[in-house]
Amino acid sequence: xxxxxxxxxxxxxxxxxxxxxxxxxxxxxxxxxxxxxxxxxxxxxxxxxxxxxxxxxxxxxxxxxxxxxxxxxxxxxxxxxxxxxxxxxxxxxxxxxxxxxxxxxxxxxxxxxxxxxxxxxxxxxxxxxxxxxxxxxxxxxxxxxxxxxxxxxxxxxxxxxxxxxxxxxxxxxxxxxxxxxxxxxxxxxxxxxxxxxxxxxxxxxxxxxxxxxxxxxxxxxxxxxxxxxxxx
Amino acid sequence: xxxxxxxxxxxxxxxxxxxxxxxxxxxxxxxxxxxxxxxxxxxxxxxxxxxxxxxxxxxxxxxxxxxxxxxxxxxxxxxxxxxxxxxxxxxxxxxxxxxxxxxxxxxxxxxxxxxxxxxxxxxxxxxxxxxxxxxxxxxxxxxxxxxxxxxxxxxxxxxxxxxxxxxxxxxxxxxxxxxxxxxxxxxxxxxxxxxxxxxxxxxxxxxxxxxxxxxxxxxxxxxxxxxxxxxxxxxxxxxx
Numbered sequence: 001x002x003x004x005x006x007x008x009x010x011x012x013x014x015x016x017x018x019x020x021x022x023x024x025x026x027x028x029x030x031x032x033x034x035x036x037x038x039x040x041x042x043x044x045x046x047x048x049x050x051x052x053x054x055x056x057x058x059x060x061x062x063x064x065x066x067x068x069x070x071x072x073x074x075x076x077x078x079x080x081x082x083x084x085x086x087x088x089x090x091x092x093x094x095x096x097x098x099x100x101x102x103x104x105x106x107x108x109x110x111x112x113x114x115x116x117x118x119x120x121x122x123x124x125x126x127x128x129x130x131x132x133x134x135x136x137x138x139x140x141x142x143x144x145x146x147x148x149x150x151x152x153x154x155x156x157x158x159x160x161x162x163x164x165x166x167x168x169x170x171x172x173x174x175x176x177x178x179x180x181x182x183x184x185x186x187x188x189x190x191x192x193x194x195x196x197x198x199x200x201x202x203x204x205x206x207x208x209x210x211x212x213x214x215x216x217x218x219x220x221x222x223x224x225x226x227x228x229x230x231x232x
Numbered sequence: 233x234x235x236x237x238x239x240x241x242x243x244x245x246x247x248x249x250x251x252x253x254x255x256x257x258x259x260x261x262x263x264x265x266x267x268x269x270x271x272x273x274x275x276x277x278x279x280x281x282x283x284x285x286x287x288x289x290x291x292x293x294x295x296x297x298x299x300x301x302x303x304x305x306x307x308x309x310x311x312x313x314x315x316x317x318x319x320x321x322x323x324x325x326x327x328x329x330x331x332x333x334x335x336x337x338x339x340x341x342x343x344x345x346x347x348x349x350x351x352x353x354x355x356x357x358x359x360x361x362x363x364x365x366x367x368x369x370x371x372x373x374x375x376x377x378x379x380x381x382x383x384x385x386x387x388x389x390x391x392x393x394x395x396x397x398x399x400x401x402x403x404x405x406x407x408x409x410x411x412x413x414x415x416x417x418x419x420x421x422x423x424x425x426x427x428x429x430x431x432x433x434x435x436x437x438x439x440x441x442x443x444x445x446x447x448x449x450x451x452x453x454x455x456x457x458x459x460x461x462x463x464x465x466x467x468x469x470x471x472x
Binding site: 176228 | 304356359360362363366367370371379380382383384386387388390391394395397398401
């Protein structure tokens with residue numbers, strides 16, 4: 001399996017792994033239920049914490065949305081390996097003659113799709129709860145959500161593989177992950193803020209470009225070294 | 233069965249003394265020789281200790297990450313030992329940078345924490361390094377531990393420039409217009425610059441000395457760990 005045909009085979013492997021993860025999630029709904037409820041509860045708790053002043057709530061809305069998404073991203077990524085590890089399926093997967101990067105990117109794609117979907121659902125909820133009208137900015141907001149959750153999904157999927165076999169992984173994953181995703185979080189929040197306030201059209205575009213740049217750097221680095229993480 | 237403790241080389245003692253003396257001279261230069269600053273007066277003297285320690289902390293992270301890469305490349309245990317030693321030094325110097333920065337900004341800016349870009353970056357770096365040590369503590373098997381910690385250090389190294397940009401733009405409105413690689417064009421008195429560079433050199437010597445001492449210790453630890461792994465209770469008997 002070399003050359004062109006090898007590459008297309010690898011792409012097919014990638015999609016097969018994505019399909020497997022999405023199918024398994026569609027049947028168990030474990031991550032969907034956990035992240036869906038968790039992020040909604042996060043929104044409500046933050047609304048109570050900040051809710052004295054409606055102007056303050058509107059101003060905080062972009063940050064609140066991303067906090068909810070960031071916390072859910074951790075749960076979702078950890079869940080993606082949990083079901084695999086439970087019955088040794090992941091070890092089986094690694095014995096197959098397929099590139100580790102395809103396994104990583106396949107799981108990443110599945111994780112990213114679920115996260116983006118969650119973001120798209122949370123967006124109107126946050127908009128209503130925090131009284132931040134989104135109006136015409138929806139396409140740009142969805143693009144920001146797609147890019148922001150991609151950044152989270154890259155780091156979360158990578159570190160979840162690394163911590164999957166360790167004790168205390170539930171608390172370890174956010175500790176490892178959050179300092180790394182700070183740039184992504186910042187760019188995503190600022191882009192969302194710029195779109196919602198609608199002050200400057202170019203500003204949102206700049207933050208979105210920056211976000212795409214961060215994603216690219218993390219994607220290249222993690223894909224290149226993922227095979228070391230899963231090597232036993 | 234136990235290999236004799238390698239003789240402590242004289243040059244290492246010399247290096248240690250030189251590092252300590254350089255540190256003392258650096259402090260004296262900063263406290264007595266350097267002129268007071270136009271704006272900050274005598275407070276500028278904190279800068280010599282603070283900036284030199286900060287620079288060395290980032291140097292240490294670089295050494296840790298590249299030693300980690302060398303371990304992944306060659307599989308030689310001593311590179312993992314160097315990587316661990318440099319990570320510990322980076323954590324120490326990073327913590328000192330944060331403490332120094334906070335004491336420096338209280339009298340100059342009248343607050344302990346300003347979300348200043350460089351200070352925020354250092355705090356994030358310390359958090360990232362803490363992750364490395366937590367993970368190291370959870371993995372028993374030495375090769376796997378070294379590989380995982382090297383992988384985390386690579387991600388840490390990749391994230392530092394991005395974190396720097398994030399910290400820089402945290403309080404700014406517009407990202408693209410605030411890139412300034414010239415350091416804001418701060419001009420410095422020639423004597424002050426020389427004193428600063430001497431202090432940086434002293435801190436780097438200090439780092440080198442601590443690194444070598446820690447690597448020597450780490451190699452003994454690795455040897456002991458290997459024996460415990462292979463010989464079980466046999467290793468318990470060879471206690472000196």
